[in-house]
Amino acid sequence: MKKSAKPFLLFAVSSILLVTVIFLLAVGLKINYEKMTKEKDKSEQSLNAAKLKKIDLTAEFQSVTAPENIIPAALSLGLMKRTQSQQLVYADSEKIENINMILRDKYE
Amino acid sequence: MNNKRALIIVLLVFAVFISLIFKLTDIQIIKSEELGYYADKQHVKIEIVKANRGMIYDRNNVLLVYNHNDVSFFVDLRMTSKKEKELIADKFSKVTGKPKSFYLSLMNKTGKNICLEKKLSAEKSLLLKELNYSGLFWNEDPTRVYQYSNLASHILGYVSPENKGVSGIDKFFNEYLSGIDGSRTIERDAIGKVISIDEENNIPPASGYNIVLTIDKTYQTILEEELSDGLKEFGGTSAIGIVMDPNNGELLAMANINDYNPNEYWKYSDDDRRDKAITDTYEPGSTFKPITLAALLDQNLINENEIIFCENGKYKFKGVNISDTHPNGSLKVKEVIEKSSNIGVTKLSQKISSVSLYKYLRGFGFGNVTSIQLPGEVKGSLKKANDWSSITKAFISFGYEISVTPIQMVTAYCALVNGGILFQPQIVKKIYQNNTNYLVENKPETIRRVISEKTSDKIKSILKGVVENGTGKNASIKQVEVGGKTGTSQKLIDGNYSKSEYNASFVGFFPADNPQVVIYILVNSPVKAKYGSAVAAPIFKKVAERIYSYDLKQFENPLNNSFPEENIRTVKNDNPKKQNEFTFTKNSNKDAAVMPDLRTLNVRDALVVISKIGIKSVVNGSGVVIRQSIIPGTKIKPGSVCTIDCKQTEIKGATVY
Numbered sequence: 001m002k003k004s005a006k007p008f009l010l011f012a013v014s015s016i017l018l019v020t021v022i023f024l025l026a027v028g029l030k031i032n033y034e035k036m037t038k039e040k041d042k043s044e045q046s047l048n049a050a051k052l053k054k055i056d057l058t059a060e061f062q063s064v065t066a067p068e069n070i071i072p073a074a075l076s077l078g079l080m081k082r083t084q085s086q087q088l089v090y091a092d093s094e095k096i097e098n099i100n101m102i103l104r105d106k107y108e
Numbered sequence: 109m110n111n112k113r114a115l116i117i118v119l120l121v122f123a124v125f126i127s128l129i130f131k132l133t134d135i136q137i138i139k140s141e142e143l144g145y146y147a148d149k150q151h152v153k154i155e156i157v158k159a160n161r162g163m164i165y166d167r168n169n170v171l172l173v174y175n176h177n178d179v180s181f182f183v184d185l186r187m188t189s190k191k192e193k194e195l196i197a198d199k200f201s202k203v204t205g206k207p208k209s210f211y212l213s214l215m216n217k218t219g220k221n222i223c224l225e226k227k228l229s230a231e232k233s234l235l236l237k238e239l240n241y242s243g244l245f246w247n248e249d250p251t252r253v254y255q256y257s258n259l260a261s262h263i264l265g266y267v268s269p270e271n272k273g274v275s276g277i278d279k280f281f282n283e284y285l286s287g288i289d290g291s292r293t294i295e296r297d298a299i300g301k302v303i304s305i306d307e308e309n310n311i312p313p314a315s316g317y318n319i320v321l322t323i324d325k326t327y328q329t330i331l332e333e334e335l336s337d338g339l340k341e342f343g344g345t346s347a348i349g350i351v352m353d354p355n356n357g358e359l360l361a362m363a364n365i366n367d368y369n370p371n372e373y374w375k376y377s378d379d380d381r382r383d384k385a386i387t388d389t390y391e392p393g394s395t396f397k398p399i400t401l402a403a404l405l406d407q408n409l410i411n412e413n414e415i416i417f418c419e420n421g422k423y424k425f426k427g428v429n430i431s432d433t434h435p436n437g438s439l440k441v442k443e444v445i446e447k448s449s450n451i452g453v454t455k456l457s458q459k460i461s462s463v464s465l466y467k468y469l470r471g472f473g474f475g476n477v478t479s480i481q482l483p484g485e486v487k488g489s490l491k492k493a494n495d496w497s498s499i500t501k502a503f504i505s506f507g508y509e510i511s512v513t514p515i516q517m518v519t520a521y522c523a524l525v526n527g528g529i530l531f532q533p534q535i536v537k538k539i540y541q542n543n544t545n546y547l548v549e550n551k552p553e554t555i556r557r558v559i560s561e562k563t564s565d566k567i568k569s570i571l572k573g574v575v576e577n578g579t580g581k582n583a584s585i586k587q588v589e590v591g592g593k594t595g596t597s598q599k600l601i602d603g604n605y606s607k608s609e610y611n612a613s614f615v616g617f618f619p620a621d622n623p624q625v626v627i628y629i630l631v632n633s634p635v636k637a638k639y640g641s642a643v644a645a646p647i648f649k650k651v652a653e654r655i656y657s658y659d660l661k662q663f664e665n666p667l668n669n670s671f672p673e674e675n676i677r678t679v680k681n682d683n684p685k686k687q688n689e690f691t692f693t694k695n696s697n698k699d700a701a702v703m704p705d706l707r708t709l710n711v712r713d714a715l716v717v718i719s720k721i722g723i724k725s726v727v728n729g730s731g732v733v734i735r736q737s738i739i740p741g742t743k744i745k746p747g748s749v750c751t752i753d754c755k756q757t758e759i760k761g762a763t764v765y
Binding site: 034 | 114118121122176237253304658
């Protein structure tokens with residue numbers, strides 16, 4: 001025991017300390033990882049619920065704005081939809097030009 | 109001395125440390141399996157994460173069917189203290205808005221377990237899932253929502269409480285819609301609080317495919333409203349209506365009255381829930397005459413100006429009396445159809461051989477299923493030509509001695525007026541996955557050419573005459589020219605033709621010269637009138653007027669949907685597997701390079717999809733894809749390699765692949 005035991009003591013204590021710190025760090029990281037996993041899971045559930053809510057609202061919107069709901073309201077406001085086919089009217093462009101000329105001569 | 113003492117202390121600490129390591133090794137390594145088993149049994153639970161069932165849309169992307177991921181909450185009264193009951197009631201009251209006393213009174217009842225909230229929305233239930241009381245537990249309780257209640261109920265079908273399709277599209281495409289449930293491994297403490305979630309062993313659920321139907325919700329609404337009004341006006345046991353695009357076989361609407369609400373299907377009878385348009389057969393009567401005429405014209409056995417003597421309404425044919433409702437003398441072929449003379453058609457039908465007529469009828473699809481993608485379709489009854497008696501041909505010519513389904517009739521009429529091509533009726537436009545542009549597309553299926561384009565034109569002209577001058581006057585509308593044919597057939601009850609019960613029907617189309625829509629109306633046993641002209645034609649008129657008014661632009665600028673002759677091929681129609689086959693198609697839009705969701709696909713299909721995208725793949729395992737390295741919906745980089753993990757998946761005791 002002539003040789004000092006201090007270096008060995010120091011080595012042993014610091015080793016234990018190092019192992020403890022590493023262990024605590026690992027535990028801390030694990031806890032943090034688990035916490036984040038739980039938060040992720042919760043966020044996913046919230047996201048899923050929000051997506052479903054969006055679908056719900058889309059369906060509701062489509063239902064409210066469906067023609068069978070809009071048409072009676074529009075009719076009550078006097079807005080009538082065209083029910084006759086488009087009519088094509090053919091006119092002679094030369095005649096239109098002549099009429100334009102007559103009108104210009106008369107009123108200019 | 110001090111050093112010696114210190115050394116002893118250090119050695120002691122070291123010895124303790126070493127012994128701890130030994131114990132740790134014993135627990136973690138030697139006995140780890142045994143202890144792990146018991147620990148897992150107590151804390152670890154594998155939870156099933158239910159896959160969202162696919163949604164159903166109409167052709168304009170109007171959402172018809174979707175899901176609510178509801179949750180039901182229960183309380184075990186034996187495990188809940190009075191104080192906990194107070195706290196639970198308080199929290200539930202805040203979330204749901206119901207009075208606290210409501211929950212307290214529920215929990216003060218005697219019994220073991222009580223349901224505190226049934227089918228609470230996912231949004232609200234998230235707030236309640238945070239509560240950690242030993243006696244409070246919850247179950248996922250998804251609800252299938254049919255947004256428009258009774259609308260298209262026979263097409264959409266309904267699901268069982270286990271969320272499995274029982275009828276309609278929900279049944280036929282159950283495999284596509286249901287998706288695959290996922291699972292997650294959760295470690296909980298003694299009171300059920302989540303300690304950790306094992307990310308490694310998580311299998312995310314794969315949502316079911318969404319389905320886009322060919323149905324137009326507005327057409328469907330119009331058809332159902334008018335059928336319902338018609339049934340109220342004329343009486344009768346039921347009414348059926350079908351609206352189809354003759355140029356591609358797409359069903360635009362199909363309705364049965366009475367109908368049912370799929371959200372509360374258990375309140376209705378089996379009869380109300382049956383899709384009679386595909387499951388019930390009837391003798392079509394006079395609506396069948398144009399089919400006979402088409403065969404005769406196509407074979408050039410008659411010409412339109414030929415004169416037929418109609419025996420003034422009474423004719424004895426091979427010992428059997430055949431009569432007309434309104435006596436007629438001599439009529440041109442066109443007038444025979446316009447006046448709907450049974451005698452005239454009987455005489456005309458004698459010009460074609462039984463075998464030849466039979467071939468035409470089979471060509472139009474009678475006596476065979478149409479292969480519409482709905483469950484329960486029947487094929488009707490058409491005797492083989494060899495089994496025909498001496499009067500069968502005559503009776504078939506005006507729609508007796510043959511039984512057909514409404515869907516067969518409307519499909520045959522589409523072929524009559526679209527230029528002569530028989531299309532397979534389509535009800536599904538496409539099937540696709542969420543968040544990806546990858547889709548399974550259902551294309552118009554041409555079955556065969558039945559009659560020539562020339563014959564089809566002649567039939568269109570004759571049927572236009574029926575509405576202008578004949579029995580179908582009640583079907584004419586101001587805005588557009590209409591063609592069609594009325595039908596009134598006696599019902600066969602207990603082997604005898606009834607003199608009081610009839611099927612009144614009308615099949616019409618418009619615009620008459622370039623048909624875009626074929627509408628079929630059938631009223632079963634009408635009370636106030638019996639003829640198709642008086643009962644079904646007015647219903648057709650109202651439906652046609654409203655559809656025309658709603659979709660004016662469509663009819664002003666009709667699409668040229670005609671199919672090139674070389675695309676027409678003859679296919680055997682009797683393979684039920686064929687009904688569920690689709691073509692994988694890659695979208696050509698700018699977002700095409702997006703990773704599809706491969707989960708739920710079997711390895712073979714997944715590899716087909718991957719090869720079509722043009723990337724490499726690595727496969728681990730066999731069975732169904734449960735995980736993929738490239739996240740669905742992300743853009744694919746050139747030269748990417750997608751690793752897919754596969755597994756033999758078990759669902760409720762049944763192995764999938």
